[in-house]
Each structure stands twice: as C-alpha cells, then as structure tokens.
Amino acid sequence: MENRTKKLPFRRYFSITRAGILEMAMFRSSRVLDFVGNMVYMIVVYFLWRAIYASTHTVSVNGMTFKQTLIYLTLAGAIFSTLNNYLVWKMGRDIQSGQISLFFTKPMDFFLREFFYSLGNVATQLVLTFIPTFLVVSILSGWSLPMGVNLLIFLPAIAMSLVISFSIDFMVGTVCLYSQSIWGINMMKEVIILLLSGATIPLAFFPEAFRNVLMFLPFQAIYNVPLMVLVSNTYTWIDYARALGVQAFWMVILVACARLFFRSSSRVITVNGG
Amino acid sequence: MGSVIELENITKVFRVLNRHAGLKGTFTDLFSRDYKNLVAVDHVSMSIEEGEMVGYLGPNGAGKSTTIKIMTGILEPTEGKLLVNGRVPYANRTLNAQNIGVVFGQRSQLWWSLPVIESFRILKEMYCIPDKVYKNNMEMFDELVGVSELYNKPVRQMSLGQRTLCDILAAFLHDPNVVFLDEPTIGLDVSMKSKIRELISVLNREKKTTVVLTTHDMGDVEALCRRIMIIDHGKLIYDNNIQQLKQFFGSYRTLKILPAGNVSFSEADLAKYGRQLLVLCPETRNVVFGSDEEWLTVLVPEDEISLIKVLEHMQTLIPFRDVRIEEITTESVIRKIYEGTSDAKPTLEAGHGE
Numbered sequence: 181m182e183n184r185t186k187k188l189p190f191r192r193y194f195s196i197t198r199a200g201i202l203e204m205a206m207f208r209s210s211r212v213l214d215f216v217g218n219m220v221y222m223i224v225v226y227f228l229w230r231a232i233y234a235s236t237h238t239v240s241v242n243g244m245t246f247k248q249t250l251i252y253l254t255l256a257g258a259i260f261s262t263l264n265n266y267l268v269w270k271m272g273r274d275i276q277s278g279q280i281s282l283f284f285t286k287p288m289d290f291f292l293r294e295f296f297y298s299l300g301n302v303a304t305q306l307v308l309t310f311i312p313t314f315l316v317v318s319i320l321s322g323w324s325l326p327m328g329v330n331l332l333i334f335l336p337a338i339a340m341s342l343v344i345s346f347s348i349d350f351m352v353g354t355v356c357l358y359s360q361s362i363w364g365i366n367m368m369k370e371v372i373i374l375l376l377s378g379a380t381i382p383l384a385f386f387p388e389a390f391r392n393v394l395m396f397l398p399f400q401a402i403y404n405v406p407l408m409v410l411v412s413n414t415y416t417w418i419d420y421a422r423a424l425g426v427q428a429f430w431m432v433i434l435v436a437c438a439r440l441f442f443r444s445s446s447r448v449i450t451v452n453g454g
Numbered sequence: 455m456g457s458v459i460e461l462e463n464i465t466k467v468f469r470v471l472n473r474h475a476g477l478k479g480t481f482t483d484l485f486s487r488d489y490k491n492l493v494a495v496d497h498v499s500m501s502i503e504e505g506e507m508v509g510y511l512g513p514n515g516a517g518k519s520t521t522i523k524i525m526t527g528i529l530e531p532t533e534g535k536l537l538v539n540g541r542v543p544y545a546n547r548t549l550n551a552q553n554i555g556v557v558f559g560q561r562s563q564l565w566w567s568l569p570v571i572e573s574f575r576i577l578k579e580m581y582c583i584p585d586k587v588y589k590n591n592m593e594m595f596d597e598l599v600g601v602s603e604l605y606n607k608p609v610r611q612m613s614l615g616q617r618t619l620c621d622i623l624a625a626f627l628h629d630p631n632v633v634f635l636d637e638p639t640i641g642l643d644v645s646m647k648s649k650i651r652e653l654i655s656v657l658n659r660e661k662k663t664t665v666v667l668t669t670h671d672m673g674d675v676e677a678l679c680r681r682i683m684i685i686d687h688g689k690l691i692y693d694n695n696i697q698q699l700k701q702f703f704g705s706y707r708t709l710k711i712l713p714a715g716n717v718s719f720s721e722a723d724l725a726k727y728g729r730q731l732l733v734l735c736p737e738t739r740n741v742v743f744g745s746d747e748e749w750l751t752v753l754v755p756e757d758e759i760s761l762i763k764v765l766e767h768m769q770t771l772i773p774f775r776d777v778r779i780e781e782i783t784t785e786s787v788i789r790k791i792y793e794g795t796s797d798a799k800p801t802l803e804a805g806h807g808e
Contacts, residue, residue: 192579195576195578199565202572206567278561284527285528285554287548288548288580
C-alpha cells in the first residue's frame, strides 16, 4: 500500500458540484414550485408597482418606466432564488450537530467544498428557474429585453455574484460557531442584502446620497450589477468592463475575508471541540 | 514494521463555562467569565503498529472520542507529541485525511438524499482513487456483504444497519493506512452486529489496515481485538492483550431471575439457595448469589459451569416469572481493574499482544 502524499488535483471538487446538481434534481417538485413562486412574485410586484406608478401620474419614476421596474424586480427575484442556497442554515446545522468535524477528516478545503457544492445548486437553479423566468419576462415584455452580447457578459457577472454572495453567506455561517442562533443572524443578513443590493427596490429609487454610499458597498455587486448588465439597452463596452471590474474587486476582497475569518475561527473547533 | 500511530504524553484540556442552575443562573452565565479547565485526555501515550486492530474502551465521557478526534486531526492537543502515518494530524489536516478513514457511529458521511453509489463515486473522485483500485474494492465489498442491491437506494431510506455497513465500506474505499471506527455497532441488532464485526475483521486482515475501534460493547472487542486499551477519566489505565484483560473479568455472566410470587432475599435465604444448588451440582461452589430489587442475581463463572446448567438447576429450586442474562459491561471491567489485586495490576507499559 503506497502512501499517497502528493497533492490531489483540483478537479476532485467537481464531484461535489455534481452531487449538488444531483441533490437539487432529486427534489423535482421543489424546482417546479420555485418557478411558480417566481411567477407569483411577479404578479405581486406587478400590482404593487402599478399602484405606485398610478399615484405619481408620470410615465417614469426616477428614470425607470413601469415596465423596466417590473422586469428588473422580477429578474431580481429570480436571481434571489437562484443564489439562495441556505448555506447559513446548512453551516449552522453542521456546526451545532458537530457534523462539521466529519468534513475535517476529508482531504478537502472546507470553503472550496462548500463553494463547489453551492455551485451545483446554483447551476441547477439557473437552468431550471432563472432561464424559464427570464423567457417568460421577455415574452410578456414583448421581447423588449436586449438579446445580444449582454447575455454573454451576464454569465461571468452572475458567476461573480455567486462568489460574492457565497462569501458573505460563508462569513455569516461562520458566526454560527460563536452564536447559537441561526435564524436571527440569517434573517438579518437577508434583510440587509435584499434592501441594500437593490433586490427589493431598484437602487434608482433610493435618495441620491444614500445610493452613492451603496455604490461603495459590496451588496449592489450581487444584484444590481448583473441585472443592469442584463436589462440595460444603453450599456457600452466600457460599462460592461466597469461592471465586471467592480464585481471582481469585491469578489477578491470578500473571498479573502471569508477565508481568513474561517481560518481563525476554525481554531474554535480544533481547540475547543466540535 | 513501524508504528502507524505514535502518541506521547498527549493532553487535552477544554475550557468550559461554569454553568449555574435555574433562570437566574442561566442569565448570569451570559455574562460570566467563570471558566474551569476540564482535562479530557491526560498524558496518554501509545504506539500502534501497522495492521493492528486495537480496541479502545472506556465509559461515556472518559476521553475516547477526544483521543480519536486528536488522531484524526479534528482537535489539536493542548500538550504532547503525536504522529499518524509519520505526520502531525492537526498541522497537515488535508494530507493526513488522505491516509485515514473515519466512521463515527452516530453520524454518516454519506450523502443523505442521494443513492449510496453516488457517495462512493464522490469518494472515488475526492481521494482520486484509481479506476482499478475502485473497481476491485467495490467487487470485494459486494462479495463480502452483498451491497450491490443497495446501490440505488437513497441513504435516507436505508435502515441504520445498512447505512452503517455502507459507512464502514466508505471509510475503507480509498485503502487508507488507518481506519478509526467510533462506536460502529451502536444501536444495531445482534445479526447486523455480527455482520459488521465480520466485515471489519476481514477488511483488517485482507488490506492490512490498522484499525482503532472504540466501543461500549465487550462483544465487539472479544470478536475483533487482540489488543485492548482502556481509558478512564482521561487516563490510560490498561494497555495489553485481551487474554490479560480476561483475568480481570474472567468469563463471568450474570443470570437474573425474577421469582414467581413473593420471595424474600435475606442473607439467610441466599445462603440457603447456595446450599441447595451445591447439593444438586457440586461444580457451583463459586457461584455467587445476590439480589437486585425484586431480582435474584446469580454470578456464574462460565469456566467452571455453564450458565444454562445453573439455570436448569435453579428451575427445580424456585418457580420463575422471568429470566435475564447480563454480559459483563466495560464499566464493571474497569471497576475490576481498579480493584485489581497486586498480581494483576493494570499495566501501562506492558508489551501488548503479538
């Protein structure tokens, strides 16, 4: 029996992604319900914002027409259900039950393992909920969405959204090592992200001073940036490059933070027990 | 053959909050800085050779699982030196993980909602097991326990026994040098227990895998291990072969009898039963009578007389309503070791089996 001491190749993480996809596919009815949920959300958003627009007596509010707002918010809802992978719940549960100690007996980096697992979930959701929702929105809006290079740019943009939102979730999940409450922390995180990222109200509707502050925070890089890439008719190559640049910047910073935070926190486990 | 696991004066101290009872106590605990040190493992040294199968015993909370967690790299010891496969586990966790396999009886490493074959495939990728090794191992597993009919069953639909079986196979799949089995037979029925014992014993023999087994079940130990280590209150109190251990508990079993009707168990009565039994069967001179609430207990040295014989004779003496047979527990073995006379003192440094 030879001692396998060489470094294992990176591709082994893809087996975890595959498992993530299979797990999502095992629960077929959930995927249908996710799509239906998005449609219901679209209807709610439709009536809510129609009332808002009706009260203003103008065609556009803050530079966005009713139709643009509707498209923006429906797609934001679809991105939300794509990226939302209950990582905080999962980590919290694994930490409280001590299951996390089993991951430490595997030849895998915990951050990467969880990321590639999420990647499988997200890829499945992208195909099974986001794309159908996108098509329905396109059809209902009379194919007014741009269908060109923006679709290609959207792919790296949504991938970076995933990394950013994953890193934030991972940090929040790591807090579970110290705190017993999963529900409270997760709620707080979700409300903050949904509000400050422009997922519940388009950033255009925020007061300008506040919006300028938000532009310097990482949250808008999760929803606002990929959404604008997808729906804007006026983006130029420079805009695309800037959008991806902003995301890449936050991605690097947040991944580094999440990994450092977990590394220092995992001492809590190795020193104080699982 | 070099030693695979080497522990030298390993100590693990946990810092725990001194909790207080009641609502007020719980509330003040929120702000308390009142910690106490809990010594879970206390200067434990051991050396385990390649291919050995070692039983690691101790009552609940004795420090068994903590030692296992230190050896698997989950925990960092507070003091002491250790090497597993020539590496410091907590410092090289990923590298160490490639050469060990782990089963924690109360947890599963299998993917809960996926068919179990997917878990095996993931492990193949995770450990980069060559196709040939994977195929040979899967064939061997199927020959041993016939798992192929389980392949497409999602783990969540499996019985505890099937799941444990698969978990053990999963731990051996990548041909690790050392496998740690932490209470693998917990909660299983007798036939599944013996199936799992058989499996572990074959895998240890065929693959020359070093196995460290923790358990509460003396049956597991007798079936599998030649060498036993016992830990209590964090200290290693026994490290020797199983024959030596048997001197402590012999081959005793306790027969418990629930007599029909009201029977008193005064000293005189117990002595009377002893005399009557001796008349019927002279080999019963070392049988000890006692009582446990409404049960009459009979401690039977099975080297001298079989338990069934004693039962037969007792039947002619008193009518029963119920009968139980109790194995010697780890706890009573440990008590015996503590009570150990000078000729059979617990030996820390004694050479072990083989």
